[in-house]
Amino acid sequence: MIEALPGCDLSRLNLLFESRRLERLARDMRIIAAGLAPTEAVLEAAPIVDGWQFGCRTLTSLVGTSIGHPRLPDGPVHTTDVWIIDSKRRWARTLSRYYVLGAPHAGDDHDR
Template identity: 55%
Template sequence: MIHVHPGREHARLLLLLEADRLAALARDLRAIAEGTAPTASELDSAPVLDRWQFSQRTMTTMVGNLVGHPRLPDGSVHTTEIWAISTTQGWARTLSRYYALGNQRSDGGHAA
C-alpha cells in the first residue's frame, strides 16, 4: 500500500513503479488468456524457483460500512487489498476500485 501525500515526490515515484509492474502483469495475463505461454527464451532467462511450495501473504484491506457500490448491497464489507490511499484527500484505491473515505472509526480504525 502506498500512502499518497500531495506534493511528495517519493509517493509519485512509487506509484509509477507499481503502475509499470501492474501493466506488465496485465499484459502477461492477457497473453496467457489468448493462449500464449512464456517462450522458451523467456523461461531460459527467468530465475529458477526450486523446492517451491504454495504460501499466503497478508495484504492490507479495509472493513467498514459500504454505501453505493454498483454490485454489492449497502452494509458491512471487507475490501480487496489497498494499493494506494490518501486519507488527507479522502480516497483509497483497492485492487478493484476507488472508494471515497467517510469517517474513520473512532478507535483508530484497526479491525480485531
C-alpha cells in the first residue's frame, strides 16, 4: 500500500514504480489470454524457485460498511487489497476501485 502524500517525491516514485510493474503484469496476462506461453528467452532469464509450494501473504484491505457500491448491496464489505490511500483527503484506491473514506472505526488512529 502506498500512502499518497501530495508533493512528496518518494510517494510519487513509489506510485510510478508500482504502476509500471502492474502494466507489465497486465501485458503478460493479455499475452497468456491470447493463448501464448512465455518465450524461451523470457523463461531463460527468469529465476528458479526450487522446492516450491504455495504460501500466503497478508494484504491490507478495508473492512467496514459500504454505501453505494455499484455491484454490492449496502452493508458489510471487505475490499480487495488497498494500493493507495490518502487518509487526509479521505480516499483510497483498491485493486478494484476508488472508495471515499467515511468515518474511521472507533478507536483507530488513521492520522499517522
